[in-house]
Amino acid sequence: MPPTPEARPPRTRRLSALLPDLSPWRSSRDFRLMWCAGAVTVFGTFLTFVAVPLQLKELTGSTVAVGAVGAVELVPLIVFGLYGGALADAVDRRKLVVWSEAGLGLLSVILLLNSVLPQPQVWPLYVVAAATSALTGLQRPALTAILPRVVPHDQLAAAAALNSLRWQIGAIAGPALAGLLVAYAGVRWAYAIDAVTFLVSVLLALGLAPSPAAREAEKPSLRAIGQGAHYAWKRKELLGTYAIDIVAMLFAFPTAIFPFLADDLDAPWALGLMYAALPAGASVVSLTSGWTSRVHRHGRAVVYAAAAWGLAMAAAGWVTDVWLVLLLLAVAGACDMVSGIFRSTMWNLTIPDGLRGRLAGIELLSYSVGPQLGQVRAGGMAALTNVRTSVWSGGLMCLVAVAALAVSLPKLMAYDARTDPHAAQMRAAAERRRAGDGCSAEGDGRDEGGGGKDQGVTVAG
Template sequence: MWLAGLVTVFGSFLTFIALPLQLKELTGSALAVGAVGAVELVPLIVFGLYGGALADAMDRRKLILWTEAGLAVLSAMLLLNTLLPHPMIWPLYVVAALVSALTGLQRPALQAIVPRIVAHEQLPAAIALNSMRWQLGAIVGPSLAGIVIAFAGLPLAYGLDVATFVVSLVLTAGLSPSPASHDAEKPSLRGIVEGARYAWGRKELLGTYAVDLAAMFFAMPTAIFPFLADELHAPWALGLMYAAGAVGSLTVSLTSGWVSRVHRHGRMVVLAAAGWGAAMAVAGWLDNIWTVLFFLAVAGGCDTVSGLFRSAIWDQTIPDELRGRLAGIELLSYSVGPQLGQVRAGGMATLTGVRTSVWAGGLACVAAVGLLAVSLPKLMAYDQRTDPHAEAMRRRKAAEAAGPGAVAEAA
């Protein structure tokens, strides 16, 4: 599954760069390019929640396979449109919305299947590996996309994306079936509400969602990086600014052996999110491009630390029968925040200036995270060694390893 995701992430970054570039070439409008984010948001929210319910109600392997096949078809549609004598604009928006919908359906299943195939005590390591996979793609993918598009054109970029989905399908087909629990209900609004009610009742879980939303909303300035590069008189460094965060993230993932020795996961979520905001604030104050890049990398590393411990809390404490629905809620927490953060950064930059938008957003992030830490003491007190939900999951995993009789006894 890790290899399948690694192959797919490279192909997806090809399309991630190619689609807005094609829109720019066809329309010449920045507004038309920015509208892609708008058409993606609603399908992601709706199908992310429904995908979580599906992941609890059907075989997760089948759901991953079918959505991966659908994503391959959508990439093929982009390729066919590009090969037309006069490529059309509307299919780009339609495909962007459908890709967002299928991603919303797929990601909860991808996340929910991990605790089934990884031992409980090895989940933090698995989370770090998955994070590293994305970071490798975030660094190498855009660079590869730029080279492919510049020297071979958009058709090859879309064609390579289709090829990566085919490889991913072959690898994913090798997974064992991952059927729903025997008492799983059909996907329904009531089931989605049940998952939301469970999350609301677990204040440490609620805290992880709230901290991530606050951090991304206040301190996610990537939308204004082109303008920041101009203000720093370093337009040549724009690509480095986009890659700096991923470099910091990759550094953390490659040195993440220490994660398994930390038990107060809630505190680490809060401290790392505050570090993300503080690093962004410093980057907004500085004039030297190299120190700005350094603190953008520090921010990326802090974001990864927070993400590792958020995922550890999720994967080590949520019951399997709710895992998909909670993964759908998690998808919203780490996807909607960045989308809204781009709007915040752009709007504030228009009103107050680019650099003010960056440093003020960073300070607002620190303040918001601090307020949440005070308001959610259960998050700060969380300890995976003594938390009753984590202990119940450990007993359940041990019982599953011992056999069906032990599972019934543990339940």
């Protein structure tokens, strides 16, 4: 029998406290399936993420044509993200995940077929980009809403950290392999591998247990979407997490001008390292995330981490040594990861099952629209001033905006998972489920706001 934590040497206990908490992996078969399916998908998706703009560059030679991909993705993401949130509360979430995953795989096949034509066409790249954005908008709220059903309530912070680690592995390994593939074998191999990864992830997702909607769930409609938005508006601590994420990305997400920053520092060789620094810093937090389960003031953690993100970006724009810039970018990535873990934990701990899909749709917009607008801000500010001013001024604006939100939303700073009534209701629901209560709200959503009904004092990336 392995020694208990108390029986281990103090140094070993301290190290174990920092390592990722693997409890969700050990306790939930469905979480293991979801984690593996997501890891495969993320890896393949990053191959295409690199291949599409490169193919557009080769076909058109136009920076405008490459930048237009983001424009065609934005509207479908907003529309289908909101609709997908309402749909996730009204249908079996597993089926929604499986069918959208299969659709994404089909889109990869279309890219592959176009790439093997004697003269590949440009328009399919835009059509597929828009369709991919739409299917992602449909799928992500369902994936987010399933998690609290398959992971014990007290393990949700650990699950958020493990899911983030999965993304970071793909964010580092996917682009690295894509660069080699497209350089030596062409974009078709990136598309082919991506299609295969979707096949694997669909097979894994088919093994998930059904995740049906509550019997009283409301059909997807503008009214249902409005109910989710109204609930988020009433929950000022939730509203604060969305707002903090948006302003952090709007003001301090300058990745679009990294190529110009590298030139300004006389270090064009460091461009790839700049892109890798953010996920590298985030991965350090994920790999040492055992401490996150012991934090209960999640709102304050989100605010402090977002403020530190802004400070790190401001410093990265101010210093002139490229290695110090890379270090500060890694610190920023670590801060963003801390914010993301606690935002996700706060949502999962307090949002009723019957509203999780719709609130996940709002969350999808908060962490997708912000970066898109942030690219526009960074590029526009750089054009009006210069590259480094765009970076450091954005970081300072982020800090000011986060401070203003913290002052104007005191419920965000006061939130404590141990005493919050919404978290208490969800804990009680989880305990009823474990006790085998057939009316458990955690199981069917009827006691957790199914249909979006106002629960009074009884809640995204």
